[in-house]
Amino acid sequence: MLNTTIAHYKITAKLGQGGMGEVYRATDTKLGREVAIKVLPTAMAADAERLARFQREAELLASLNHPNIAAIHGLEESGGSKALVLELVEGDTLADRLKKGPMAVEDALETCLGIAEALEAAHEKGIIHRDLKPANVKFTSDGKVKVLDFGLAKATESEPESMTTTATASMLESPTITADYTKPGTILGTAAYMSPEQARGKALDKRTDIWSFGCVLFECLTGKKLFQGEDVSETLASIIKGAPDWGALPGNTPPAIQLLLRKCLTKDRKRRLPDIAAARIDLADAIDDPSSSFIRLNEGALAESRAKSRGWLGIGIAV
Numbered sequence: 001m002l003n004t005t006i007a008h009y010k011i012t013a014k015l016g017q018g019g020m021g022e023v024y025r026a027t028d029t030k031l032g033r034e035v036a037i038k039v040l041p042t043a044m045a046a047d048a049e050r051l052a053r054f055q056r057e058a059e060l061l062a063s064l065n066h067p068n069i070a071a072i073h074g075l076e077e078s079g080g081s082k083a084l085v086l087e088l089v090e091g092d093t094l095a096d097r098l099k100k101g102p103m104a105v106e107d108a109l110e111t112c113l114g115i116a117e118a119l120e121a122a123h124e125k126g127i128i129h130r131d132l133k134p135a136n137v138k139f140t141s142d143g144k145v146k147v148l149d150f151g152l153a154k155a156t157e158s159e160p161e162s163m164t165t166t167a168t169a170s171m172l173e174s175p176t177i178t179a180d181y182t183k184p185g186t187i188l189g190t191a192a193y194m195s196p197e198q199a200r201g202k203a204l205d206k207r208t209d210i211w212s213f214g215c216v217l218f219e220c221l222t223g224k225k226l227f228q229g230e231d232v233s234e235t236l237a238s239i240i241k242g243a244p245d246w247g248a249l250p251g252n253t254p255p256a257i258q259l260l261l262r263k264c265l266t267k268d269r270k271r272r273l274p275d276i277a278a279a280r281i282d283l284a285d286a287i288d289d290p291s292s293s294f295i296r297l298n299e300g301a302l303a304e305s306r307a308k309s310r311g312w313l314g315i316g317i318a319v
Contacts, residue, residue, distance in 0.1 A: 068118035094134035102223030114145030132212040214264025
């Protein structure tokens with residue numbers, strides 16, 4: 001594809017490859033700007049199911065307009081190949097950043113606030129991402145967070161699904177798991193960030209993104225993946241049966257954020273945080289006044305202690 005042209009976009013470099021196509025850097029010869037081009041190869045274009053998913057990604061992205069979501073510029077077709085023309089986000093991914101170790105608490109909260117705002121905008125449109133992970137989050141040159149790759153995104157559905165496929169070892173890290181694409185019961189996403197219901201191949205709603213968000217927030221604070229295994233099977237088993245190592249969180253993690261993580265990472269989704277907007281509010285409050293959450297909890301503990309003291313005093317006087 002290098003040095004070829006799709007419509008008026010000249011491809012200049014390959015940026016990456018995943019289950020839903022190859023991504024290239026290109027120059028918009030009409031407007032003189034750099035863009036990202038996601039190309040669905042000709043051979044894959046013959047697959048009606050994959051073609052439909054590619055079309056849906058374009059439509060979903062076109063319905064979103066938010067500063068924390070990479071924008072779409074258009075959908076083009078040339079020589080039998082279909083291509084999404086996307087905003088080119090320069091800079092490192094969050095995964096690149098986390099290779100250096102955990103982030104400072106304030107930086108982690110600021111980063112995840114941007115992610116929460118992006119998810120909130122998508123959820124308000126009835127769209128769930130289903131593949132949120134550090135590799136799908138990038139930082140612009142001025143430090144703004146951009147959530148990428150809605151290739152697995154879909155409108156919320158309520159129909160039940162049954163798991164009919166299993167993941168293979170190559171799916172543990174990137175690239176994205178896309179086996180059998182959209183068929184009911186298939187496991188989509190990247191193993192370490194899947195919700196328990198996603199790992200079981202069940203029907204998904206926005207709470208699956210909230211679980212993945214909790215995994216990303218935990219990793220930002222600790223520098224460690226929350227759930228790991230030697231292969232995909234072990235990783236999925238850890239997600240379904242394992243428990244987070246809460247002791248890995250840094251000591252200066254605000255209690256409100258510790259509580260937020262517990263609410264995001266509840267395996268029973270009926271008890272999980274129901275709306276990412278609540279996470280956004282908790283993050284914003286913790287950023288604005290990191291000590292307030294300590295003060296509130298300490299005041300509550302102090303009030304409880306005083307109440308107990310008064311109770312024992314009363315008993316002593318009575319005696």
